[in-house]
Amino acid sequence: MTAYVLDWLSLLGRWLHLVAGIAWIGSSFYFIWLDNHLLPPADPVLAKSGVAGELWAVHGGGFYQALKYRVAPATLPRSLHWFYWEAYTTFLSGLFLLGLLYYGQAELYLIDRSVAALSKPAAIAIGAAFLAGGWIVYDGLCRSPLGRDSRALGAVLAVLLSTAAWGLCRLFSGRGAYMEFGAMLGTIMVANVFFVIIPAQRGLVRAKEEDREPDLRGAIAAKLRSTHNTYFTLPVLFVMISPHYPITYGARENWLVLIVICAAGVLLRVYFVARHKAHERQGHTSPLPAALGVLALAGVAFALMPRSSGNGAGGLASAGSxxxxxxxxxxxxxxxxxxxxxxxxxxxxxxxxxxxxxxxxxxxxxxxxxxxxxxxxxxxxxxxxxxxxxxxxxxxxxxxxxx
Structure with missing residues (x-):
């Protein structure tokens, strides 16, 4: 009976996680796309009223006009829509699944004694430490002087994430290590929303309500974290589906497979984000990031291709065995x-x-x-x-x- 209940909890938890994740990623991708497609307002009246950009779209049988203000409109609307419960629900449902499956049944999904002879409490403690520690280190780097140089910050994060992937794959089963890595990225993403992005947005609203100039440092920080979140998205989605593909997490150098596939996801996202702004470059977008991403995936696929042992290592079974x-x-x-x-x-x-x-x-x-x-x-x-x-x-x- 317990196993039956666990199956239903897992099913409902996965369903909720998937639906909430689609909503979060959908809104995130849409606003990145919208931000990068904005054009200067054609109407001088809009420009004088503080509009920085506009976009016209047609969808579902209707026309839409999106306006973005440099700071805020002259008067705040009575109804202002916020986007955060999608992120929080995705995180909470993911945390529920992590606890139900990978911590609650750690001996099945998290621990591999041929990798590391961990007790269940030790494995859970290490896993939780990676989730919290990943955010603490990431947030500290973003708030440090390094955070003002996006390329240097990106390089340091790439090295640290690669190190984390290597460490997780030396502590847990391949499947468990991948899921912990994805959960760590997901924790960083939702913490960005909770601790940085939403507070910055609330600060803008309060400043307008109090008729004072907002502190734009919060908005700049929120923009950086939002950009990081969009680049983390494809790696996290890969981790979500990875349990179905043991060719990845079961590889001998599974940590390297994880990093290369995640890097490919980032490169592909870089290409599409750049493509959103093609109108600023006469319609041209360099295909290099996408090409590198595809080559990385092709390289992993080739490296993991099954090969005959040739000499029958391990001893060939005799006829009739x-x-x-x-x-x-x-x-x-x-x-x-x-x-x-x-x-x-x-x-x-x-x-x-x-x-x-x-x-x-x-x-x-x-x-x-x-x-x-x-x-x-x-x-x-x-x-x-x-x-x-x-x-x-x-x-x-x-x-x-x-x-």
Whole structure:
């Protein structure tokens, strides 16, 4: 019954996280796009009233005119829309999922004793420290003199994030390390909204209400953090889908795979943000960032391409050894991958993959090879598969899975 309840909590939590994330990212992308497409107002009256830029759009059968003021309109409107609950809901639902799955079931999803022999409390404490520490270090750098040089700040952040990825992958399972990295970025993003962006916006409103000049330092800081958030978005989205792709987190140098894919996401976002301002460059946008991003992804795909061991390292299974393979699958895999899972916490076979009959094993040899080669399965190695068993199964598949 507990596993059934956990499944429903996970389902509803993921659904909420996805919906809230779409709303947050959608509004964030829209305002970045809007800001970069604004043109000087054509009407002199608008310019005199403090309008810095305008944009006309057509959507859903209607025309829209967006205006951005240099500071604020002469009179604040009675109804002013804010954008922050999308971010807060995304963070809270993500934190719920992190606690439910990766902390609540740390022995399955976070801890890999072949990587580091951590206790459950230690793993949770380290994970929480990365979330809090990531924000503290990032915020400190942004508020330091380094924060005034966006390129230098970006370079330092790239080095620190790469170091964090390396450290996480040396402490946790590949899947858990990736999720912690994404959660750390997500924490930075929502903290930017809560501690910097929204306070700056409230400061602008208060200044207008009190009929005084606003402190534009807050607005400048908010703009920087908003820009960082848009560049973090694609890496965080990659992490969200990464549990479905063990070829990434199960790689030998999984930290490097994580960083290269995240860097590719940043480069692609850089290209599209620059493309928004193509009207300032006679319609031209350099394709270099996008090209580098695509090349980075292609390089990772090539590096992770499955290759035959050639010499059968680990010992080739002898002819007629399918009985032994069946026995290994029964001991190490069928606890989850059967019609009636016996491993605690599972109410159904993950992804509907059943390995409880000879026919089902033979039908899934390609998937089995990938999961074994990337070390993604057994999850957290909770069933204790040995290196010899892993090598024997891989060698059997390499020989064509004789039976």
């Amino acid at each position: 399918f009985v032994r393979i069946e026995a290994i699958v029964e001991r190490r895999c069928a606890g989850c991958h059967s019609a009636q899972p016996t491993l605690a916490g599972f109410t159904a076979a993950p992804n509907g993959v059943l390995l409880d009959t000879p026919e089902r094993i033979l039908a899934r040899t390609d998937q089995i090879r990938q999961q074994l080669a990337t070390r993604a399965m057994p999850v957290g190695n909770v069933t204790g598969i040995t290196e010899e068993e892993r090598a024997e199964m891989l060698a059997w598949i390499e020989r064509g899975a004789p039976h």
